[in-house]
Amino acid sequence: MRRVVLPALAVVLAALAVYPTVASGYGVRAMLQLFMWVALAGSWNLISGLTGYVSFGHIAFFGAGAYATALAIARWHWPWPVAALAGGVAACLLALVIGYPCLRLKGPYFAISMLGLNEVLRALVSYFEGLTGGGSGLSLPTLEATIPIYYAMGAVAVAVTALAYAIITSRFGLRLMTIREDEVAAEAMGIDTARHKLAAFLLSAAGPGIVGGLFARDQGFIEPLSTFALVMTITMIVMVLFGGKGTVWGPVLGAVVLFVSQELVWARFPYVHQLLFGAIIVAVVLLMPRGVLGVLQQRYRLPRTI
Amino acid sequence: MTITPQMLGQVVISGILAGALYAMVALGLSLIFGVMRVINVAHGPLLMLGAFATYFLYHGLGLNPYLGLPLVMVVMFGVGALVQRTLVARVVDAPELQSLLLTFGIAIALVNLAQLAFTSDIRSVEYLTASWTVGGFAFSKSRVIAGVLAVAITAGAFLFLGRTRLGKAIRATSQSPDVALVCGIDVDRIRMITFGLACALAGAGGALIAVMVAIQPEMGQIWTFKSFLVIVLGGAGNYPGALLGGILLGLVEQLSSLLLTAQLSEAVSYVLLVLVLLVRPTGLLGGRAT
Numbered sequence: 187m188r189r190v191v192l193p194a195l196a197v198v199l200a201a202l203a204v205y206p207t208v209a210s211g212y213g214v215r216a217m218l219q220l221f222m223w224v225a226l227a228g229s230w231n232l233i234s235g236l237t238g239y240v241s242f243g244h245i246a247f248f249g250a251g252a253y254a255t256a257l258a259i260a261r262w263h264w265p266w267p268v269a270a271l272a273g274g275v276a277a278c279l280l281a282l283v284i285g286y287p288c289l290r291l292k293g294p295y296f297a298i299s300m301l302g303l304n305e306v307l308r309a310l311v312s313y314f315e316g317l318t319g320g321g322s323g324l325s326l327p328t329l330e331a332t333i334p335i336y337y338a339m340g341a342v343a344v345a346v347t348a349l350a351y352a353i354i355t356s357r358f359g360l361r362l363m364t365i366r367e368d369e370v371a372a373e374a375m376g377i378d379t380a381r382h383k384l385a386a387f388l389l390s391a392a393g394p395g396i397v398g399g400l401f402a403r404d405q406g407f408i409e410p411l412s413t414f415a416l417v418m419t420i421t422m423i424v425m426v427l428f429g430g431k432g433t434v435w436g437p438v439l440g441a442v443v444l445f446v447s448q449e450l451v452w453a454r455f456p457y458v459h460q461l462l463f464g465a466i467i468v469a470v471v472l473l474m475p476r477g478v479l480g481v482l483q484q485r486y487r488l489p490r491t492i
Numbered sequence: 493m494t495i496t497p498q499m500l501g502q503v504v505i506s507g508i509l510a511g512a513l514y515a516m517v518a519l520g521l522s523l524i525f526g527v528m529r530v531i532n533v534a535h536g537p538l539l540m541l542g543a544f545a546t547y548f549l550y551h552g553l554g555l556n557p558y559l560g561l562p563l564v565m566v567v568m569f570g571v572g573a574l575v576q577r578t579l580v581a582r583v584v585d586a587p588e589l590q591s592l593l594l595t596f597g598i599a600i601a602l603v604n605l606a607q608l609a610f611t612s613d614i615r616s617v618e619y620l621t622a623s624w625t626v627g628g629f630a631f632s633k634s635r636v637i638a639g640v641l642a643v644a645i646t647a648g649a650f651l652f653l654g655r656t657r658l659g660k661a662i663r664a665t666s667q668s669p670d671v672a673l674v675c676g677i678d679v680d681r682i683r684m685i686t687f688g689l690a691c692a693l694a695g696a697g698g699a700l701i702a703v704m705v706a707i708q709p710e711m712g713q714i715w716t717f718k719s720f721l722v723i724v725l726g727g728a729g730n731y732p733g734a735l736l737g738g739i740l741l742g743l744v745e746q747l748s749s750l751l752l753t754a755q756l757s758e759a760v761s762y763v764l765l766v767l768v769l770l771v772r773p774t775g776l777l778g779g780r781a782t
Contacts, residue, residue, distance in 0.1 A: 301713075467597030
């Protein structure tokens, strides 16, 4: 298995690395967005797929990272790669503040608290106009950096996927999955569940924070509505559920399939498209809770690390 | 700005009126959680359906929104029972993750169906737009009537839960589905009825706020969060706790609108949620949350 997968992976990565030299501007942009979705879906999977704690507001970390990065660039003139990393740090800090009270409890507290977080951040960003530009948005100095951002976004997507692999094959990952299957049993086995959940949550916030920062730099302009968009959280969730939650490659598969079909067909019918997302969530939960990859794993006895 | 006792009195009364409405809607969410251990993320979008139903009854048939309310409740009971029987019933015994995701999917589907069917135009029911002035306080008529009706409907729901055989069966199922089953209660049927009842309460909420605020497909989401906040304040699965939580949320929102700005009142409610989860996660009256 390893003999086939590793070379195949190397070929794909090499092809993606030379892609900007041959592709059109549109191709590079589309691939950059695909990287973004791989990173976002993979990050959501780290907390929700592995521990079973559903985050309904994960885009809040994307937004927090985007605003932190944009402020660092526009107001303090930091170079964009450093500013994007600072976006990741900001998202982790936010995750710490929210995760500490909400993750100590079992049950849906976390899910709904995350649902509210996104709305509240959007309201706060709109309110503190002096700092964030409020509803009229925040512009960054112009900079032509699509290709460096392509590589940076790709690096984050690879890092998130590698992190998922490292976690799923580690004792830490096994403990997270124990929490997902039976939290009381996990506690009885001596797992410090609150700390493990918080650690997974911080890891899952870092990726969206950095990606948000890169997004802000790439767009050159951000405003609250499109930065804290609930539909983006929905998209992440649909990608992971479709591909297979709790797996390494499920979020990647989901991101590729849904992003491509979204680009080709659905972008023209916004409400039908979102209605379809709702229907996919309902259908996957009821008919195929393990997602496409989970079904394949079961049917063909593939290893758990696929 | 100086705050006069007059303003404070106005805020307290408006807070209680709004709180009664929150309590009624949240009681529905609390009932579903108590009986099924399911947090219904689609609660707000179901409330939105109630508001649209009121709008179409008013503009289509010329029906007075308050006379339309019982009709909306009956229809929403049916919608709820149907949603429960066809979808939610399949995940009641599954891990929590499944039911959260399922109701989230239903919520998205409902909002976007409404976008397709009704467009995102902002609509309103212009009925009772005036205010009453009593002893120097001014009250919008629709808010006073909404508060009073919410109290009446909530009281009715408590009487039903406390006094009738069906209500007792619901409480028994919420205490222990297994024991209830052994005692000869048809637990599946109780779950369906409870979901229907909860949707009827959400629909009543939608009907009452249709007269007060703009009606559009995305109006519901914030109500899912507010209802959840109410049951966290009062204690999840603690039915009288929803009353206390509702009034408390109403007061906090009105006070923060007065002292800060209306824009920040949601953020203040959110801080309140985080604080309660930190200090007293079982809610102010204590619940059965773990």
